[in-house]
Amino acid sequence: MLATRSLVRGLQSGFWRRVSTSSAAWAAHTHDVDVIDCSIPQYNNRLDTPLPDVPFVRNLSAEQKKLKEKEKGSWTQLTKEEKLALYRLTHELSYAEMRQGSKEWMTVLGGIFIFLGFTGLLVWWQRIYVYGDVPHTLSEESMAQQTQRMIDMRVNPVHGFSNKWDYEKKQWK
Amino acid sequence: MFRAALRLSVSGARSLTRSRPQYTASVAARSYSHGKQETDEEFDARWVTYFNKPDIDAWELRKGMNTLIGYDLVPEPKILEAALRACRRLNDLASAIRILEAVKDKSGPHKEIYPYVLQELSPALSELGIPTPEELGIDKA
16 A cells, blocks of 8 residues: 555656646757747637737837837838738738638549549459459350240339330340 | 517618618627617717727727627728727727728628728728728738
8 A cells, every 4th residue: 555655656756747847848858849828818810800819920120120110100101011011010811811722622632532543443453353253143144044034934024124025026125 | 589580670671771882781789589779870889989999908909899890790981990090099000901801801792892991981091091901912812
């Protein structure tokens, strides 16, 4: 009982402490991943939210800061490029860019067809090399005999099989 | 329930008799089967007052705009003008341009709304120096 408890304690200190390290601290050791802090408001591109919570570019360079100062004056003094730059500082994508869509569907459809084709090849190989012979009853001669027997038995004489056989002329109608 | 539907259709019919394009008129944001139905004018007045607050802050502008875009209507030009002037008070040109983009997007298949709104807003736009998205070239991806 005490032994298991100390075992658990040992596990907690060794294993779980590493796993439970906060992602920010962990990322300080490993530099692979971009850490996004989801606990503070984030920027987003959404058609139904024209004004996101935070601007897209938070850390302004000196030049951008000067532009922001100029924004406090009359906007008629700004050039078109400056106005566009101000827009791009606050927003990543314009509405048109958000609505754009991509050509990814062609890739997806092409991939589907490729894999379907590959599957077809496999099925064809299987048909030739795995399946055995069909039963002898499917040979021409056997099928003829079977059909003749069905006609003699008057299979489906009202609307179906024998209905289509002309018994006087002994041929198909 | 039927009375609410009738009341909504009556207010919709009433707004159809106005001579301007009807799509920018709004029906009440809330529909009750009892209680007073807010008229379009009251709705517009409420929102114009909201954006006309002299010391509006950035959060209130964002909240107001995002809420307004969430409604099933295109805001009246007078509401948009109040919002654009609020952007001016907050020194936020990007939001002003974004608002115009949002109006165009909100009109959906009704292509005549956006030119009408721009026409109504053009004095304010030229006074404040707000470019339209078309002038900046961001209306095409």
